[in-house]
Amino acid sequence: MIKILIADDHNVLINGLKLIFAVRGDFKIISVANNGQEVIDLVKSECPDVILLDINMPVLNGYQTLEILKSDYPEIKVIVLSMLNDKRNVLNMLEAGAKGYLFKDTDDKHLFKAIDLINQGGYYVSEDLQHILDEFLASGKYADKKNKQLLSSRELEIVSLIVNGNTNAEIAELLFLSTRTVDTHRKNIFHKLNLNNTALLVKYALENKAFLGLQ
Amino acid sequence: MIKILIADDHNVLINGLKLIFAVRGDFKIISVANNGQEVIDLVKSECPDVILLDINMPVLNGYQTLEILKSDYPEIKVIVLSMLNDKRNVLNMLEAGAKGYLFKDTDDKHLFKAIDLINQGGYYVSEDLQHILDEFLASGKYADKKNKQLLSSRELEIVSLIVNGNTNAEIAELLFLSTRTVDTHRKNIFHKLNLNNTALLVKYALENKAFLGLQ
DNA sequence: TACAAAATACCGTAAAAAGCGTATTGAAAT
């Protein structure tokens, strides 16, 4: 019997999953969590085999939760169940140690199949994402040897202010810095993220909120 | 008996709702749609009283769908069922004619209550959104007398290129225009949206994709 | 057909960002 923990802040979805899983005697939903912190609190006592993890959750988001799970409970298999379908999110979660990535529109059959395969040690992603999984597997960027926190906390602070429309001068005033310093941070951020203008930075930041630790 | 149509591209959620509604004999799910176009195709033959409408859907998104519904079937009550919880999205949908806005983490009780009240001609939103509903009701910006398409198609094209990191010079080259023209468009866009720099424009565009008709 | 709106283009100036640098300080890690 495979013990499953579901983490999602949408109760409608959790209720749906409960009913869907009711037909499978070999799968058992042993716990549900509405945010990442609840997942962390529950795993110790509940010992799930597989966690179905949403990305957008309050308190601790899916990415942050996965980071903690990977360092404290590396044997638990994590399957991301998200609506985010952009390549960057999928790669980020795989690189952080997720074994599967399913869209929320997945049907029961694929969900069951994914859990079975992943519980046996494999990978499984929604059909449209196969090429991303291939790319990930070829890249060798597994969770154990992965690049840590790309941006420093100061840089994240500045990214957030840029996203909210502040100019370097405004940011300098807010943070009691010289505009030169803010300018340097901005340049370093661009360099680290391989970007070259504000529009792309804002886009990147909004699309990678969870991974940047923003909001 | 209240006839309900559900529009959502996530089958897990639809399946969950089906089971949730099974306990209520006075509500009947007469149809489900996976995108806005299916909604439009179905309403004529199915005559639902209430539509539970997601915003993020392929082909025709929730906003576009609501626009069509309001002009062709103004008597059908539309309740938005979305995960988007920012004020702008809520206001946009209310102003477009939605009678309710619920988060997807709403529990069964509130969902039933919302459908009942709205079917009787009222408004209903998730608890956290009450102040936004109040603001909307006070503003008088109802669907019938509402400001049409804010940005022209050319302007939307340019917004999209800006979001993707292009400079005015690059956009000019791509669209065979003078950089002056692109500059003017940019100015007009800022003026229309009441913004004053690129970062805010990108943020606005990404947060209002559906309403701007982007992607 | 006439009017309004959208798309086009230009002029000038000021502010901001982008792209090269260098350099000092302090804290953490090896």
Added chain:
DNA sequence: ATTTCAATACGCTTTTTACGGTATTTTGTA
């Protein structure tokens, strides 16, 4: 004890954006 890195700050140049205009042509529609 030394290296590394984050945070700080400055210099200089070029490009791009932002903001104030004006004006012509095209297009849709009343």
